[in-house]
Amino acid sequence: xxxxxxxxxxxRDSVEVISTLVDEARLKLKxxxxxxxxxxxxxxxxxxxxxxxxxxxxxxxxxGEIGIDxxxxxxxxxxxxxxxxxxLELDESSHKLVIRIGKLSYTxxxxxxxxxxxxxxVPVLELxxxxxxxxEELKRAIKAAEKVSDYIRMGxxxxxxxIEAEGDTDRVxxxxxxxxxxxxxxxxxxxxxxxxxxxxxxxxxxxxxKIELSLGKDFPLKLRFMVAGDKGEVNYLxxxxxxxx
Amino acid sequence: xxxxxxxxxxxRDSVEVISTLVDEARLKLKxxxxxxxxxxxxxxxxxxxxxxxxxxxxxxxxxGEIGIDxxxxxxxxxxxxxxxxxxLELDESSHKLVIRIGKLSYTxxxxxxxxxxxxxxVPVLELxxxxxxxxEELKRAIKAAEKVSDYIRMGxxxxxxxIEAEGDTDRVxxxxxxxxxxxxxxxxxxxxxxxxxxxxxxxxxxxxxKIELSLGKDFPLKLRFMVAGDKGEVNYLxxxxxxxx
Amino acid sequence: xxxxxxxxxxxRDSVEVISTLVDEARLKLKxxxxxxxxxxxxxxxxxxxxxxxxxxxxxxxxxGEIGIDxxxxxxxxxxxxxxxxxxLELDESSHKLVIRIGKLSYTxxxxxxxxxxxxxxVPVLELxxxxxxxxEELKRAIKAAEKVSDYIRMGxxxxxxxIEAEGDTDRVxxxxxxxxxxxxxxxxxxxxxxxxxxxxxxxxxxxxxKIELSLGKDFPLKLRFMVAGDKGEVNYLxxxxxxxx
Numbered sequence: 001x002x003x004x005x006x007x008x009x010x011x012r013d014s015v016e017v018i019s020t021l022v023d024e025a026r027l028k029l030k031x032x033x034x035x036x037x038x039x040x041x042x043x044x045x046x047x048x049x050x051x052x053x054x055x056x057x058x059x060x061x062x063x064g065e066i067g068i069d070x071x072x073x074x075x076x077x078x079x080x081x082x083x084x085x086x087x088l089e090l091d092e093s094s095h096k097l098v099i100r101i102g103k104l105s106y107t108x109x110x111x112x113x114x115x116x117x118x119x120x121x122v123p124v125l126e127l128x129x130x131x132x133x134x135x136e137e138l139k140r141a142i143k144a145a146e147k148v149s150d151y152i153r154m155g156x157x158x159x160x161x162x163i164e165a166e167g168d169t170d171r172v173x174x175x176x177x178x179x180x181x182x183x184x185x186x187x188x189x190x191x192x193x194x195x196x197x198x199x200x201x202x203x204x205x206x207x208x209x210k211i212e213l214s215l216g217k218d219f220p221l222k223l224r225f226m227v228a229g230d231k232g233e234v235n236y237l238x239x240x241x242x243x244x245x
Numbered sequence: 246x247x248x249x250x251x252x253x254x255x256x257r258d259s260v261e262v263i264s265t266l267v268d269e270a271r272l273k274l275k276x277x278x279x280x281x282x283x284x285x286x287x288x289x290x291x292x293x294x295x296x297x298x299x300x301x302x303x304x305x306x307x308x309g310e311i312g313i314d315x316x317x318x319x320x321x322x323x324x325x326x327x328x329x330x331x332x333l334e335l336d337e338s339s340h341k342l343v344i345r346i347g348k349l350s351y352t353x354x355x356x357x358x359x360x361x362x363x364x365x366x367v368p369v370l371e372l373x374x375x376x377x378x379x380x381e382e383l384k385r386a387i388k389a390a391e392k393v394s395d396y397i398r399m400g401x402x403x404x405x406x407x408i409e410a411e412g413d414t415d416r417v418x419x420x421x422x423x424x425x426x427x428x429x430x431x432x433x434x435x436x437x438x439x440x441x442x443x444x445x446x447x448x449x450x451x452x453x454x455k456i457e458l459s460l461g462k463d464f465p466l467k468l469r470f471m472v473a474g475d476k477g478e479v480n481y482l483x484x485x486x487x488x489x490x
Numbered sequence: 491x492x493x494x495x496x497x498x499x500x501x502r503d504s505v506e507v508i509s510t511l512v513d514e515a516r517l518k519l520k521x522x523x524x525x526x527x528x529x530x531x532x533x534x535x536x537x538x539x540x541x542x543x544x545x546x547x548x549x550x551x552x553x554g555e556i557g558i559d560x561x562x563x564x565x566x567x568x569x570x571x572x573x574x575x576x577x578l579e580l581d582e583s584s585h586k587l588v589i590r591i592g593k594l595s596y597t598x599x600x601x602x603x604x605x606x607x608x609x610x611x612v613p614v615l616e617l618x619x620x621x622x623x624x625x626e627e628l629k630r631a632i633k634a635a636e637k638v639s640d641y642i643r644m645g646x647x648x649x650x651x652x653i654e655a656e657g658d659t660d661r662v663x664x665x666x667x668x669x670x671x672x673x674x675x676x677x678x679x680x681x682x683x684x685x686x687x688x689x690x691x692x693x694x695x696x697x698x699x700k701i702e703l704s705l706g707k708d709f710p711l712k713l714r715f716m717v718a719g720d721k722g723e724v725n726y727l728x729x730x731x732x733x734x735x
Binding site for chain 1: 382385386388389392393414415416417418419420421425
């Protein structure tokens with residue numbers, strides 16, 4: 001059983017976080033919210049997303065799992081204005097999800113959860129450096145890096161968080177000292193990442209007031225931020241690209 | 246003889262109504278306005294459009310017929326701001342139309358009306374159900390239907406006007422009771438239509454305060470609405486798609 | 491030595507003037523500003539651009555010449571908001587240019603000036619007719635001409651400046667009398683030009699309060715206008731297309 005009402009933009013941002021990695025997802029329904037874990041087909045990035053029932057205007061669910069076509073959901077949510085209420089209701093007998101936006105009523109078939117890739121195991125990582133940065137600022141650095149390369153290096157040097165990208169002939173660098181950040185816990189960290197994943201994520205990142213980054217030396221990047229009016233928690237893990245020499 | 250001045254947006258909307266169906270049209274000039282009848286190449290939709298001389302700031306015409314390239318006209322009208330005055334003047338000797346927008350003066354060759362497909366005969370239809378709906382609302386339903394199918398079903402069930410579209414796995418439905426509509430005269434009606442035509446028309450539809458729909462059972466859809474500041478009357482007829490079984 | 495700070499929009503407009511003609515340019519650095527001369531690969535148009543040191547918030551340079559990839563520069567400048575300060579600094583030892591925008595720092599390799607096409611010799615021309623027109627008005631005429639042709643004719647007839655374009659069947663004409671222009675010095679003038687060049691230039695043209703045009707009979711068009719807050723002087727020369735008969 002699942003029946004809930006949520007503001008369109010909150011649900012749209014939630015769906016977007018997941019759809020940067022996968023086209024189809026298993027939603028775990030619980031009494032107090034929805035959670036999704038997904039890993040991209042190339043096994044480079046992984047997201048763990050928890051949307052609290054408090055993000056909803058009303059939320060009722062019993063434990064269960066449903067399979068959703070995220071692209072289709074995105075298309076339907078486009079029909080809603082930012083503040084429209086989106087009503088979601090599971091029709092268990094017909095195995096369909098009914099989505100109501102104003103006078104529109106969509107009935108979409110659910111996917112068989114067992115046909116969707118299994119939930120990844122999220123590894124526990126101890127990362128030495130921690131940075132808290134405004135979302136808009138991180139997005140800007142990602143956009144700047146795109147101009148010169150397909151890769152981006154992030155790290156901490158002394159008390160300075162740096163983001164840099166290096167092309168064949170050109171380089172871009174952003175250096176942010178502790179007082180230019182929301183917070184910084186220094187540590188030995190410098191890793192290279194594929195820009196593709198961060199570029200896809202940058203629209204949602206820009207909306208977040210702050211992003212917590214955890215970094216190590218040639219270790220994955222951990223991003224943690226809130227969406228859906230601080231009621232949706234995103235934990236995103238991006239594998240480093242280890243340079244061959 | 247033809248010489249007239251009209252606000253750019255009024256003329257643009259008028260041209261757009263016709264150009265959703267055909268690229269070239271015969272304009273019938275009369276002392277009190279312009280009328281156009283056109284049918285699309287596939288014979289699925291037909292429009293009959295009457296633009297009153299009152300839509301114009303000034304209007305003088307003697308009876309006649311001119312052939313217009315609507316795409317070209319659209320291109321030229323793009324040069325005008327919404328409230329710019331567009332001056333039209335027929336140069337009979339050179340068989341050209343002069344279009345003045347501010348300091349710009351376009352001279353375009355007319356098409357030979359006899360080279361353009363003949364005016365269709367508009368069939369007289371008795372349709373049992375009549376609905377009056379706000380243009381914006383009808384557009385929204387059309388857009389919603391596009392998400393799941395290439396076809397749209399419209400009909401009346403009891404006192405409720407419904408619009409629905411059904412894809413392979415998904416369905417969208419809009420149901421509007423009498424009090425959610427401008428007006429409703431119930432009748433036995435349910436017909437399937439190609440979305441293409443309605444999608445093309447949806448931009449103009451959205452601008453109309455109200456749209457009169459007439460429907461029957463596997464019968465054509467009749468749309469009647471006003472453009473150009475209520476001085477242009479559009480009568481649009483769309484053939485149903487009769488399902489083969 | 492070169493170190494300067496300039497408002498993003500001023501620098502962007504300056505780069506755009508040159509990049510309508512060439513992808514790479516030689517910048518001549520002088521104590522009081524920067525100058526560039528460039529000719530397009532087809533030898534049809536030539537620009538001579540002088541950006542005064544006064545366009546900059548601060549400007550220090552010794553005589554020299556650097557080779558710039560204009561496309562790359564445009565891409566980097568997109569990262570800046572209109573009023574952002576752009577800091578430019580030459581790193582002579584590494585042969586690189588450092589571009590700082592807020593916290594971003596780009597380091598781009600310079601091109602070898604000798605690999606870039608030589609500065610053209612700007613011919614001295616005595617053109618009989620002179621017109622001063624608002625940039626926005628000239629842009630509008632260029633856009634109008636694009637609707638019917640790839641060529642544009644400009645000339646003066648009596649006390650009237652005219653711009654016209656003629657397609658196979660259609661024609662557009664703009665006629666501007668002296669009192670509709672900023673200024674007019676009549677003279678025998680009528681020349682045909684390729685629209686491509688003027689279309690590319692039209693965005694910058696539209697920003698200029700006034701454009702000085704000089705014209706002759708089948709002679710080049712000379713455009714003179716200011717960018718970068720009236721501190722950048724553009725002298726643009728466009729060869730006529732002489733009709734073969």
